[in-house]
Amino acid sequence: MRLHRYNTGPSWHNLFRFPATPALRVLAQLGAANSAVSAVFGIGSATAEWKLDNAGFALFAEIATNYDRQLRSAPLWAITDASERLDRFTAGMSYQAPMRKRA
Numbered sequence: 001m002r003l004h005r006y007n008t009g010p011s012w013h014n015l016f017r018f019p020a021t022p023a024l025r026v027l028a029q030l031g032a033a034n035s036a037v038s039a040v041f042g043i044g045s046a047t048a049e050w051k052l053d054n055a056g057f058a059l060f061a062e063i064a065t066n067y068d069r070q071l072r073s074a075p076l077w078a079i080t081d082a083s084e085r086l087d088r089f090t091a092g093m094s095y096q097a098p099m100r101k102r103a
Contacts, residue, residue, distance in 0.1 A: 029063055036060070 036056035044050035052060065071079065088094060 026066075029059065029066075032059055033063060 033056075036052060036059055039056070040050060040052060
């Protein structure tokens with residue numbers, strides 16, 4: 001499959017000329033989830049009713065199911081490493097582990 005370029009710089013729309021990869025599907029899901037949450041905030045601030053609609057609920061259920069599937073097959077070291085990176089990130093530190101000195 002050839003990628004036709006209409007300009008000299010990279011373009012996001014060129015990515016979608018290829019079949020969707022799992023990474024692109026996840027990015028699309030996260031983008032849709034962000035939109036669903038934005039809609040909840042918009043409607044909630046106007047009506048004081050904070051809830052996902054059926055489509056938003058189904059989307060978050062699909063995302064959670066996918067992550068559950070990944071957690072079942074991930075080795076413990078990968079989960080521990082990701083948890084430590086998240087802790088560093090939320091503490092405002094670099095998510096990368098500091099280099100350890102070797103004896």
